[in-house]
Amino acid sequence: xxxxxxxxxxxxxxxxxxxxxxxxxxxxxxxxxxxxxxxxxxxxxxxxxxxxxxxxxxxxxxxxxxxxxxxxxxxxxxxxxxxxxxxxxxxxxxxxxxxxxxxxxxxxxxxxxxxxxxxxxxxxxxxxxxxxxxxxxxxxxxxxxxxxxxxxxxxxxxxxxxxxxxxxxxxxxxxxxxxxxxxxxxxxxxxxxxxxxxxxxxxxxxxxxxxxxxxxxxxxxxxxxxxxxxxxxxxxxxxxxxxxxxxxxxxxxxxxxxxxxxxxxxxxxxxxxxxxxxxxxxxxxxxxxxxxxxxxxxxxxxxxxxxxxxxxxxxxxxxxxxxxxxxxxxxxxxxxxxxxxxxxxxxxxxxxxxxxxxxxxxxxxxxxxxxxxxxxxxxxxxxxxxxxxxxxxxxxxxxxxxxxxxxxxxxxxxxxxxxxxxxxxxxxxxxxxxxxxxxxxxxxxxxxxxxxxxxxxxxxxxxxxxxxxxxxxxxxxxxxxxxxxxxxxxxxxxxxxxxxxxxxxxxxxxxxxxxx
Numbered sequence: 050x051x052x053x054x055x056x057x058x059x060x061x062x063x064x065x066x067x068x069x070x071x072x073x074x075x076x077x078x079x080x081x082x083x084x085x086x087x088x089x090x091x092x093x094x095x096x097x098x099x100x101x102x103x104x105x106x107x108x109x110x111x112x113x114x115x116x117x118x119x120x121x122x123x124x125x126x127x128x129x130x131x132x133x134x135x136x137x138x139x140x141x142x143x144x145x146x147x148x149x150x151x152x153x154x155x156x157x158x159x160x161x162x163x164x165x166x167x168x169x170x171x172x173x174x175x176x177x178x179x180x181x182x183x184x185x186x187x188x189x190x191x192x193x194x195x196x197x198x199x200x201x202x203x204x205x206x207x208x209x210x211x212x213x214x215x216x217x218x219x220x221x222x223x224x225x226x227x228x229x230x231x232x233x234x235x236x237x238x239x240x241x242x243x244x245x246x247x248x249x250x251x252x253x254x255x256x257x258x259x260x261x262x263x264x265x266x267x268x269x270x271x272x273x274x275x276x277x278x279x280x281x282x283x284x285x286x287x288x289x290x291x292x293x294x295x296x297x298x299x300x301x302x303x304x305x306x307x308x309x310x311x312x313x314x315x316x317x318x319x320x321x322x323x324x325x326x327x328x329x330x331x332x333x334x335x336x337x338x339x340x341x342x343x344x345x346x347x348x349x350x351x352x353x354x355x356x357x358x359x360x361x362x363x364x365x366x367x368x369x370x371x372x373x374x375x376x377x378x379x380x381x382x383x384x385x386x387x388x389x390x391x392x393x394x395x396x397x398x399x400x401x402x403x404x405x406x407x408x409x410x411x412x413x414x415x416x417x418x419x420x421x422x423x424x425x426x427x428x429x430x431x432x433x434x435x436x437x438x439x440x441x442x443x444x445x446x447x448x449x450x451x452x453x454x455x456x457x458x459x460x461x462x463x464x465x466x467x468x469x470x471x472x473x474x475x476x477x478x479x480x481x482x483x484x485x486x487x488x489x490x491x492x493x494x495x496x497x498x499x500x501x502x503x504x505x506x507x508x509x510x511x512x513x514x515x516x517x518x519x520x521x522x523x524x525x526x527x528x529x530x531x532x533x534x535x536x537x538x539x540x541x542x543x544x545x546x547x548x549x550x551x552x553x554x555x556x557x558x559x560x561x562x563x564x565x
Contacts, residue, residue: 068258078237082368132161145237177194187534196225203263203278205232209235217229219521230270313452313475327492328491366416391434391438421441
């Protein structure tokens with residue numbers, strides 16, 4: 050196989066030249082489908098990270114002075130550039146991730162979705178808001194939003210273009226600079242996104258990209274940041290949260306999940322089964338919100354298992370740059386081995402493989418069959434830890450209360466899903482689930498694509514949220530500008546404080562009655 054003709058040596062060289070790096074070592078990027086070399090990615094040193102922050106800070110001062118409408122204009126142009134160049138973006142995503150073409154295209158669409166929301170929301174969210182002062186008519190208070198400064202965005206490999214650019218968009222619109230660390234494996238598509246932003250009019254130097262392993266440059270990134278946006282594992286999230294706390298800066302952490310899906314006995318399998326299949330095997334299961342546990346009510350369990358396993362067997366996997374394959378590769382041989390270890394552990398302790406469970410080196414070095422397990426018990430790694438692959442376990446339940454208890458029996462809380470023919474019934478079950486995102490008759494796309502609503506995790510699945518008002522305001526300082534028009538606060542000269550006290554108590558009672 051050869052990479053698409055749009056991917057040239059000149060393109061790779063142009064993109065990698067954008068990295069703020071002077072280190073002696075390079076990372077060898079490969080095409081995941083074959084393992085063939087694509088190019089070398091320079092690696093940043095802590096000194097490079099320091100310089101990147103300095104450049105971003107210098108550019109940020111001017112950027113923050115621009116009217117919001119002018120910043121919005123940059124992102125209007127960026128929106129169109131992403132749509133115009135969707136084929137090249139999909140190529141770059143596929144090369145680094147190994148995902149199928151549909152998922153690469155849909156990933157590229159996430160950025161225009163996010164930009165569209167913030168084009169409308171940012172001017173309103175960043176406008177000053179007049180608040181009431183402590184003394185009616187004689188005082189006022191105005192809430193002003195100011196950018197935090199330079200934001201550290203640490204993006205993962207599973208959705209490298211979408212997460213890097215969609216998280217950076219509100220940070221930039223709020224008037225901040227960004228220092229981004231993509232994963233080495235998938236840096237090309239993010240670098241191309243930064244190139245498109247500068248073509249759209251983003252000031253040069255404002256958006257810096259550094260590369261390298263987390264232990265090498267991560268501490269410097271957090272040390273110099275004014276806020277941190279991180280997507281990745283819960284273990285790394287804890288480390289970042291600890292350092293951010295020591296520095297007294299905020300952070301937003303979108304972490305792992307062990308997401309449950311509940312199938313109630315009134316479900317219409319003819320209509321809903323394709324959506325359940327997608328919620329498990331989309332992106333080869335390499336999505337923080339994808340489903341790894343399915344709980345099926347007794348009345349439909351046998352029929353569901355038969356049809357679900359048959360549908361999983363029929364999924365077409367492949368290593369191509371067209372829309373034929375329904376599922377692509379895992380991101381690397383190393384990750385394939387981690388997922389296989391979860392399967393082997395489960396099988397070794399008594400789990401049954403209903404379909405899949407084997408690597409497919411005949412298709413590509415990191416391919417794995419869609420895998421369905423049953424008889425999974427709590428002592429198995431797959432039962433409680435995030436597997437992050439095309440592997441799901443099936444369980445029976447009798448009552449709604451039992452399903453809710455089983456679904457909530459996890460230290461994660463990122464996403465949950467309920468499927469039913471009765472939306473009212475599904476809603477009652479959903480209301481008792483412990484997750485930051487809850488989908489009814491969908492696995493994860495409905496909530497994630499709702500850009501006006503915040504998306505985040507609870508428990509060990511994260512802190513803070515992306516999307517919605519919170520997804521932009523977290524990158525700002527709220528500043529309270531208060532005006533006292535007449536000196537009415539405090540006792541007047543020569544007035545006994547006891548008299549002032551009576552007047553204050555009377556005023557407070559009146560304010561309560563007026564609802565102030």
